[in-house]
Amino acid sequence: MKCLLTLITALAMTAGFAKAADAPPNIVFILSDDQAYTDYGFMDHPVIKTPNLDKLAARSAVFTRGHVPTALCRPSLATLATGRYAHQHMISGNDPASDLGKNSPGYDALRERLISHFDKQPTLPKLLGEKGYLSHQSGKWWEGSFQRGGFTHGMTRGFPEKGGRHGDDGLKIGREGLQPIYDFVDHAQSEKKPFYLWYSPFMPHTPHTPPERLLAKYRDKVDSLNVAKYYAMCEWFDETCGQLLDYLDQKGLTENTLVYYICDNGWIQDPDSKGYALRSKQSPNEGGTRQPIMLSWPGVIKPGKRDDLVSSIDLMPTLLSAAGARIPENLPGVDLMPLLRDGKKLERDTIYGETFDHDVANVDKPEDSLLFRWVIEGNWKLLLTYDGQLGANYAKTHPRTEKRPQLYDLSADPQENQNLAKDHPEIVKRLADKIAAWWPVTERQVFTEWSDEPKNWK
Template sequence: MGEGVDHLRLRANKKLWPLAQEQSKAMTATLEHAPSMVKQLQDNGYATLQTGKWWEGDPLDHGFDEGFGHGIGRKTMEPIHNFVDQAQKNEQPFFIWYAVFLPHTPHNAPDRLYLKYKDLAPDESTARYWANVAWLDETCGQLVDYLKEKNLYDNTLFVFTADNGWRPDPNKVSWYVRSKKEPVEAGIRTPIFLTHKNKIVPRRDKETLASNIDIAPTILQACGIKPDKAMSGLDLRKPEVLAKRDRIFVDVYWDNIRVDALGDLDSDLIARVVIDGWDKLIARPDGLELYDLKNDPDDRTDLAEQNHEKVEELSALMNDWLEETPIIFPHALQR
């Protein structure tokens, strides 16, 4: 296929839908052979439910017993209630993937929520975003309340995370500035919460390096399951282990990727990032940026020209990381 062939363009043309489906399978083919937290849970007797956002093909092919679409949370919580009831009936432990489209756009929370923030926020865009956050919080509360009603709350581990940050565009509702799809802190530094009554002591840590790659090993170990050896993440319940981590790595890609370049790690790349202590290097295709997060937590002052030695040091760490983590299952891309 020629230059500019991307999956959104394929999906937008009904005549190309068969090709879009074929390319979608190619995009997720590597997952068939990758280690899977969900499959490990399923293999160990857990009932598994997928709800909301899921871009990896048919969830039933990836360890889920059931799946429910984008209406979860915004329209109903009933599929989760029914799933929990059935798991209880079967005397099964369960895993719920609750990926509600909140506070994701459209920022159209009910007026009862929007009006709470209308006069508090600096602009309408921010008020509507805050209202969507409140809507998310409300649905999480509904899930917690249901589990408490069923006497399941105390024995349930809750993990909350987000796939990107968001700063509302003050001039456009449901849009953002310098956050989503950007390697800046407002885009990649997102919260991870863990709650497990009587098992996790409440605390807040704003300095220890953590990553979403830690979530799967944490859940598996909490369930008494040994994570696949290919999972390099750490157990988030153990601060003393996390404290020994020196650095984390991030890559940021365009969401509308070229389907004819799936085997090229540099195709559609926005940037790669390494954070080593308080030093942060952003490697974009057109240049390198260096930041001191201790004194510049919003990464606004580029120090690359002032500290070439540190840039070279962090660049070497990034290159080593890329060599250690190549495409793991290239054969799946050649089907």
């Protein structure tokens, strides 16, 4: 009987793979906006309730040590759309620096030039379009209109339209229901086309304005009203995810839909203000860059929690592989599909990241705004601090109080409180060499452990 069950299971899995090969999966992307990696039920948060994402996690491969290379929304989203690091796609910050002439015709020209770098990249929607996919954008989107990103359908008018910056009309999604998504899914079904859906609501992002019914659940569980509002926003966002996933289920689409999930960057709520605390958003610390990554495709992707080091750069080749679409040459990420199918361990043990100022000092040269580069190898994490131009926005929220190299053992110190650089100079040197080989920086200088003044690291 045991052998018979094993044979039946094997045949079922084979059938699942045949289904995937015969019909490309629908692909649904769920992107949270400003949420810490800890702030989910499936990540064992003691207070926040996320039952719908917990349900998704139960049927997903969950990479609990996922990361984004850049902990700021615009460059993070550009990486998700292109599969490249910010220094490659050239979208290093949210806006050109205001001292370059904000509200002037010249400033608008800089905004256009920044988007033009993105135009040169083969985006995920464009590549899926080559395979016959229809695609829909909703929520956050910075790079002009949805059409400019390669989507066939969408909500964002984008720059240079009035109010076009980071989503405009698209920011209604989630907070004001999901009808545009439902309409698109129905349209794709009527056209008998596979579809790609970009669901990136302005949630739990500020303004933290949750329904009172949800805020009431958290008022007495924490000492800060600001924290209670943020927690309630996380649950409100989770509700909208449940509405989306339930709709797919009602339409009989769950079995042949690959759902993937991540957040653009971390957020640690400041209990004394409406903003975020240090070492979260915009920061190279784990509170800014670490994000769980989930991928679900019933019958194809093996569910379970995994501790492999993965990055959002891995999602582009993985999704194109799942769809049987063309994968551009020289993408820095790894196609995870073979591992997702059989549950094997990822052999790569190193990932990289970079932090730039919120405001772009030079739209043609990301290096001019470079503040940090970092690497994680196993459980070792090294942060290097650079002398890039520091705008007023970042200076207020992330003063470079520790300029010299920071080395942390994440297994013993996940909060990165104990800098071990002085105790392990050989590890600092080895990891610094890895960073230099990953992305050679030619003009910016790094602060070393020997001096508070910047010096080139040789």
